[in-house]
Amino acid sequence: MSNSIQEEVYEVDKLTILDCGKIKLSKEPSGYLTLDYDGKVYRKVNPTRLVPFVSKTTYISLSYENEEKEFREIGVIKDMKELSKEQYKLLDDYLEYKYYMPEITKVYSIKDNMHGAIFVKADTTSGQKTICIRDWYQNFRMITYDYLYVNDADGNKYFCPNIHKLDKKSRLVLEMFT
Amino acid sequence: MNLCLSKPVTADADVVYSLPYNFTADGVAADGHFCVTKEKILIYLKDDIVKEYNISDFSEFTCQQQIGTSMAQGITKNGETICFCAFTQDKFLRFAELLKLLDYYVRTGDFVIEADTEEPVCPKCGLPLDGAKECIFCTNKGKTMIKLLKRIAPYKKYFVIAVLCTILSQLVWVLTPYLDRIIIDEYVTPKSTEWAGFAAVVITVVSLLLLAGVFEFFNMKNSFKVALNLGRDLRQDVFQKSQELSMNSISKRTAGELINRVSSDATKLEDFFTANGKDAIVKILSLFIIGVLLFVMDWRLALMTVIPVPVVFLIISKLFNAMSIRYTKVWKKSVTHGETLHDILNGIRVVKSYGNEVREIQRYTNCSEEWAKSAVKAEIMWYLTMPVSEFILTIGNFFVLYFGGSMILDDAMTLGQLVQFTTYVAMLYDPIRWLIQIPRNLADTSVSAGKVFEILEEDSDVRDVENPVELDIKGDIEFDDVYFGYKVYNPVLKGISCKINKGEMIGIVGHSGVGKSTMINLILRLYDCTQGEIRIDGVNIKNISQKSLRSQVGVVLQETFLFDGNVLENITYAKPDATFEEVIKAAKIANAHDFIVKLPDGYNTRVGNKGYQLSGGERQRIAIARAILHNPKIIILDEATASLDTQTEKQIQEALGKLTKGRTTIAIAHRLSTLSNADRLIVLDKGKLAEFGTHTELMRAKGVYYKLVMAQRQTTKMKKAVTTPATE
Numbered sequence: 001m002s003n004s005i006q007e008e009v010y011e012v013d014k015l016t017i018l019d020c021g022k023i024k025l026s027k028e029p030s031g032y033l034t035l036d037y038d039g040k041v042y043r044k045v046n047p048t049r050l051v052p053f054v055s056k057t058t059y060i061s062l063s064y065e066n067e068e069k070e071f072r073e074i075g076v077i078k079d080m081k082e083l084s085k086e087q088y089k090l091l092d093d094y095l096e097y098k099y100y101m102p103e104i105t106k107v108y109s110i111k112d113n114m115h116g117a118i119f120v121k122a123d124t125t126s127g128q129k130t131i132c133i134r135d136w137y138q139n140f141r142m143i144t145y146d147y148l149y150v151n152d153a154d155g156n157k158y159f160c161p162n163i164h165k166l167d168k169k170s171r172l173v174l175e176m177f178t
Numbered sequence: 179m180n181l182c183l184s185k186p187v188t189a190d191a192d193v194v195y196s197l198p199y200n201f202t203a204d205g206v207a208a209d210g211h212f213c214v215t216k217e218k219i220l221i222y223l224k225d226d227i228v229k230e231y232n233i234s235d236f237s238e239f240t241c242q243q244q245i246g247t248s249m250a251q252g253i254t255k256n257g258e259t260i261c262f263c264a265f266t267q268d269k270f271l272r273f274a275e276l277l278k279l280l281d282y283y284v285r286t287g288d289f290v291i292e293a294d295t296e297e298p299v300c301p302k303c304g305l306p307l308d309g310a311k312e313c314i315f316c317t318n319k320g321k322t323m324i325k326l327l328k329r330i331a332p333y334k335k336y337f338v339i340a341v342l343c344t345i346l347s348q349l350v351w352v353l354t355p356y357l358d359r360i361i362i363d364e365y366v367t368p369k370s371t372e373w374a375g376f377a378a379v380v381i382t383v384v385s386l387l388l389l390a391g392v393f394e395f396f397n398m399k400n401s402f403k404v405a406l407n408l409g410r411d412l413r414q415d416v417f418q419k420s421q422e423l424s425m426n427s428i429s430k431r432t433a434g435e436l437i438n439r440v441s442s443d444a445t446k447l448e449d450f451f452t453a454n455g456k457d458a459i460v461k462i463l464s465l466f467i468i469g470v471l472l473f474v475m476d477w478r479l480a481l482m483t484v485i486p487v488p489v490v491f492l493i494i495s496k497l498f499n500a501m502s503i504r505y506t507k508v509w510k511k512s513v514t515h516g517e518t519l520h521d522i523l524n525g526i527r528v529v530k531s532y533g534n535e536v537r538e539i540q541r542y543t544n545c546s547e548e549w550a551k552s553a554v555k556a557e558i559m560w561y562l563t564m565p566v567s568e569f570i571l572t573i574g575n576f577f578v579l580y581f582g583g584s585m586i587l588d589d590a591m592t593l594g595q596l597v598q599f600t601t602y603v604a605m606l607y608d609p610i611r612w613l614i615q616i617p618r619n620l621a622d623t624s625v626s627a628g629k630v631f632e633i634l635e636e637d638s639d640v641r642d643v644e645n646p647v648e649l650d651i652k653g654d655i656e657f658d659d660v661y662f663g664y665k666v667y668n669p670v671l672k673g674i675s676c677k678i679n680k681g682e683m684i685g686i687v688g689h690s691g692v693g694k695s696t697m698i699n700l701i702l703r704l705y706d707c708t709q710g711e712i713r714i715d716g717v718n719i720k721n722i723s724q725k726s727l728r729s730q731v732g733v734v735l736q737e738t739f740l741f742d743g744n745v746l747e748n749i750t751y752a753k754p755d756a757t758f759e760e761v762i763k764a765a766k767i768a769n770a771h772d773f774i775v776k777l778p779d780g781y782n783t784r785v786g787n788k789g790y791q792l793s794g795g796e797r798q799r800i801a802i803a804r805a806i807l808h809n810p811k812i813i814i815l816d817e818a819t820a821s822l823d824t825q826t827e828k829q830i831q832e833a834l835g836k837l838t839k840g841r842t843t844i845a846i847a848h849r850l851s852t853l854s855n856a857d858r859l860i861v862l863d864k865g866k867l868a869e870f871g872t873h874t875e876l877m878r879a880k881g882v883y884y885k886l887v888m889a890q891r892q893t894t895k896m897k898k899a900v901t902t903p904a905t906e
Contacts, residue, residue: 031203031242031249031261044259052245069864070689097205100246100266112506137510155267157246176503 016075018062020082025090033094035062035074042074047095050076053143056095057081102126104148104160107170110177112136118177120150124158131158142178181276186211186222193220194291195279197272201247201264212250212263212273214280216289219252221262231260239281241274243267250277326447326627329411333404340400344460347393350386352467355601357383363594401451409448412630416440419633438516439633443626450623454616461609468606475599476591479582483574483603487610490567494614497563502624504556509625511549518545567614575603640706646723651730651811652715653680653842655701661709662693662700669708670696672865678858683843685853687886688862694846697862698814701844703727714812732810734834736817738801740792745774746781748800752808760807768803769833770796795826802833813838815845819852827852850890859883 024036025045032044042064050059057080063073080088102124111119118136122129132153133140139151142163150158160166163174185196195214202208202223211222214233221229231252238253248270250262265273283289330337357379365376417440472480522529522538529538578600585591655678663669670693678684686694699705700712703719712719719727732752740748749764750756756764761781765771773796777783785792785800792800798818805813815834819827835855847853859876861869861883868882876883 027204029203029261030259031205031251031264032259094205097201097247097264098244100201110503112503137513152268155243155270157267176500176507 010072016073018075018077020077020080020084020087023077023083023087025087025094027090027094032064033091037074045074047091047098049095049099052099053147053149056099057092060091060095099157101157101159102129104150104158104166106167107173110173117153122158131156136177140177148174148178179272179275181272181279183272184211185213186225188225189213189220189222190215192216195276197269197276199250199263199265199269199273201266203249203261203263205247205264208263210263212276214276219262219280229262231262233280233284236260236280236284238284239277241270241277243270248273252280325631329408330404330451332411333407336400336403340397340404341459343393343397343400344457345463347390347397348460348464348467350390350393351605352464352471352602353386354383355598355605357386358601359592359594359598361594362597363592367593405448405451408451409444412444412447413440416444416630416633419636423633423636437520438513439629442512442516443630446626447623447630450619454612454619457612461612465606465609465613468602468609472599472602472606475595475602479578479599482577482581483606486570486573490571490610490614493563493567493570497559501556501560504552504559506625508549508552508556509629511545511552515545515549518542564614568611571607571610571614575600575607578603640703640724642723643721646726647717647721648726649715649717649722649730651727653811654678654713654715655812655842655844656713656716657697657710658713659710660700660707660712662696662705662707664696664705670865671700671707671862673710674862674867675710676860676867676870678842678844680842681840682857683838683845683855685856685859686844686846686862687850687853687859687883688868689886692862693865694862695816697860698816698844698846701812701814702731702733729808730811731814732805732808732812732837733814733816734798734801734805734818734837738794738797740785740797740800742785744779744782744784745777745800748785749781749803749807752804756807761803764803764807765799767806767833767836768799769829770799770803773799793826795830798826798830799833802830802837806837811841813841813843815843815847817846817848819847819849850887861886 018037022038026034026036028034028043030044032046035042035045042062045062045064048061048063049056050061058078060077060080061073062075062077063071066072077083077091080091083091104120104122104124106123108121108123110121117132117134118140120131120133120140122131131150133150134153141149143149146162146164148160148163150160152158163171163178166174181195181197182193183197185193189196189211192215193213194216197212199210199212200207202210208223210224210228213220213222217233219231219233220227221231235254236252237255240251240253242249242251247264247266249264250273252260252262254260279290360379361376361383364370365372365379370376420436420440469480469484472483518541522542529535582591582596582599586593586596657674657676660671660674661669662671674697686697688694696705700707701719703722703724706720714722714727741751746758746761749761753760758781762771765774774781774783785797802818815838818834819830831852845853845856853859854873856873858870858872860867861876861881863869863882869876869879871879877887
């Protein structure tokens, strides 16, 4: 599987901000995306949020691996808002799936087993769960003053964009651990 | 691992493996199954087959881990990548295992049917144990404290003496109110002039107090012995364990965190035992004795005293969880504080060179302040509750005084009896107050105990087998189909097979991140390979004792770490019993002797924190002298000259040449010219062994190595072109 263009000299020190008007993304069987940009077609394109905890739709890097399995960045989308409605939806859906991360909406209880693990009973956007977190002081942490980031024992990730907007009981339970 | 978790209702009997997935290949949330028969892969959506693939059309199967989801992929013989389905990370390990089996099937034609091995689960809650001895969910706090108590066993003699002395001193204290009552009722109230009797009672009181003092002395002496020994044992054990754990476990924690556990947490447990260890038995005993005495003296008054106690205990038990959580928070903040301090001081050169002192002071101040704030919060909560519970607790005393006073007026009780009674009441409050304090102390301690035992009970994932081989290494090394990944299912090295002969100098080359250092880590057995075997002199590395293996392998790394001490101590680190002559010889061979002579205190020059006073090349030569003294059979050079200038590199190369003579040497170097004296070169590419041969053979083959050499020559030329005008 190769990209349909002859590889040009890859300028590792050059930041290319992509012109959203020229971007045409489509899904492909590999699970990645195909990008048609400025007359060139790139296969197995992997979009990445450069600042996932700060913004989900700005600074999106589009990259692929060449035949030598070397990383090649095509460029960076500064703000997805500049994409067409249909392209925005396609990319946003893809990113939401790649970064699948249920949001914590309510916290019922947190049990600490005093062996480095905690068990958080919470409502999330993918249903009610008891999330088991090992090494919790590493994997249950505040990224910013508001943003809670959780990485559970299985590697699933959860987040709460603003713990201060949760209900009073949740805040009380969380307060002890954040 | 169970790879047939559930099947679609309509699935045929020939489906061997079936795993549920929750996203389609397009990334749309779905409810389906990934099923495998001996010939086909069937993708079910609910109970219907939506896609069907022939396994024989594929040449490779992989599991691609993304951020929140992962993909099951296959690469067809035409080189096209197909995504079968995607899933959340909790399903990742099973999918990775299944795809590994499929990959093995297409590579070897051997379809492995894995038995549905039962995965050990917790008998209480049913959660998988994941290799742990106990379920992390069900382990209770009490058990941790019991484990702590068990560690007293070696010092039980001192412990028993301490307890006995405390019981005796408590008995003396119980006797004194009775004597007070005699003084009041027999001598003070009747205004008796029988001085001899009065003096006898007073002398008895004084003697008893002196006796209590003696008991107290022996009690303290023995209690401290137990607590200090316990603390020392814990510190040593935690430290020893931190040395024994594999690199995998160690890299999960920061140095600051480990330091905290060795010093601060172990000390907290020691303090707890000094203050509360034997008290627990004694206080509970005195609570019982005084309680009985009070009830015998007057059960109605006694009842008034104890009625508020359950209320106080109820408040305190409610408080326990909240306190425990607050102290966990204090612990977390103190760890962050320790880590930050360690981080900043460790990088002090960077801080200073960027002039960021103020920013770092601010960062440290914030941490320190947060720690203080969290501690204040925990203490405030405690001290807000204390006065209230204290008031409720002692309210009974006022009733006793009121009703006791009335009884004296009615001649139902003597003044001496009331004084004796109220003294006992006051004495009863002492163990109760202690019991009230216990949740706070226990909460604080159990957090530390939990952290300490978490390390003590962790199993190292790189362990010696039973009766490991003590091998006298000759130097043959063989990699046999070795797979390894820092994350088990994301292999860094794939199917590496090669044979390195005794005395050969082998260079490992390849792009960054291709697995060069990983190969070395595996030879050192800092990690165990996930598949395949590494053999030294024909013996599987896993069967060789780690001590025997590492004592015969010498390592020179890019960043040389010199311990705080003098040059001599740093060289003899590898062989503490070496004679001074041996040390000088080693230093001579390493081209280090000459510069050491010029140092102010010769071999006794302190090289200080990380040896900052020495240049990179000098430090490197000390490391080489260390390795020479070690007299290893296998030598590993991991970018040993990468951070040095060409002139110094030459000197080091010369020293290395003497070190590696006649010994199996494996060297990693980015500068390919450094490896010019290598007998053969291993070329790694995409985690696989791409080429293996001499420089000339590889250059002729015009493969990966040739490209690397050409690319580097190009860069050198470009560098020259850039630097020439500037230097002119």
